Amino acid sequence: MTNPIRVALAGNPNTGKSTLFNALTGLRQHTGNWAGKTVSLAEGKVQYKGKTYSFIDLPGTYSLFSNSTDEEVARNYIVFEKPDVTLVVLDATSLERNFNLALQVLEMTTNVIVCINLIDEAEKKGIKINERILTNKLGVPVIKLSARNKVGFDLLLDTIERIANGTIECKPTLMTYSDEIEEQIYKIEPYIRGMIGDRLSSRWVSLRLLDGDEKLLNEINKRLRLEEVKITDEYSTAIL
Structure with a gap:
C-alpha cells in the first residue's frame, strides 16, 4: 500500500478552511495534540481515483511568525513535517487581507495551492477573480471553490495529485524587500x-x-x- 499524499490546510480564521476540511474528509477524521502543545490538529483521509489523501487542518492564523502557539504549530508543521502539498485557503470576498498569509507560505515551501474559497459569496457581491492571472503572478496553482457547496473539489484533488507526483512544478514568486x-x-x-x-x-x-x-x-x-x-x-x- 502506497503512503497517503499528505496535505496541510492553512488559512486565516473564518476563511472556510475547516469547512473545506470537513467537507472533504467527512467522518474519516480524528484529532490529537501536536508535539506536546495544547493545540490540537485534526487529520482526515480522502479516497479519490485510487489514491489516499491525508489532510491536516492547521490552526487558523493571520501570520506564521510564531508570535503565538497556534502560529508556531502551523509554521512548524509546514516547514519541518514537509507535507506533500500545502493548501492556503483564502476568502474570495477579502483577498487583500488574506494574501499576507499566502505570501508567507510561498516563502516557506514550494508545493503550494492557493484555494480561493467562498467564490459563491464573491459572485453575489459582483467580485470577479481571474485565477489564471493569479496563477501566473504567484507561480503556483490557484483554484476557485466553494467548500460549502462542494464546488471545485475534483479539480483540487487532481491538482494535489499532479503536484505530489511531479507533473506540476510549482515555482512560487518570492517577495522582494528593500x-x-x-x-x-x-x-x-x-x-x-x-x-x-x-x-x-x-x-x-x-x-x-x-x-x-x-x-x-x-x-x-x-x-x-x-x-x-x-x-x-x-x-x-x-x-x-
Whole structure:
C-alpha cells in the first residue's frame, strides 16, 4: 500500500478552511495534540481515483511568525513535517487581507495551492477573480471553490495529485524587500545554507533570523540534533 499524499490546510480564521476540511474528509477524521502543545490538529483521509489523501487542518492564523502557539504549530508543521502539498485557503470576498498569509507560505515551501474559497459569496457581491492571472503572478496553482457547496473539489484533488507526483512544478514568486534587507540576506544566506542544506528554504530562514526569530533558531537547532542522533543510531545498527 502506497503512503497517503499528505496535505496541510492553512488559512486565516473564518476563511472556510475547516469547512473545506470537513467537507472533504467527512467522518474519516480524528484529532490529537501536536508535539506536546495544547493545540490540537485534526487529520482526515480522502479516497479519490485510487489514491489516499491525508489532510491536516492547521490552526487558523493571520501570520506564521510564531508570535503565538497556534502560529508556531502551523509554521512548524509546514516547514519541518514537509507535507506533500500545502493548501492556503483564502476568502474570495477579502483577498487583500488574506494574501499576507499566502505570501508567507510561498516563502516557506514550494508545493503550494492557493484555494480561493467562498467564490459563491464573491459572485453575489459582483467580485470577479481571474485565477489564471493569479496563477501566473504567484507561480503556483490557484483554484476557485466553494467548500460549502462542494464546488471545485475534483479539480483540487487532481491538482494535489499532479503536484505530489511531479507533473506540476510549482515555482512560487518570492517577495522582494528593500535593498538593505536584500543585501543582508545575500550576506548570511550562504552560511544558513551550509548549516541546514536543503532541509528548509535558506532565504526564508535568513529572513526570520534577520527579524530576530529566536524560537525558529531554537527549533532548527533541536531538529538538527534529533537528525544527528537518528543518523548515528542508524549507522550503529548497520555496523552491528
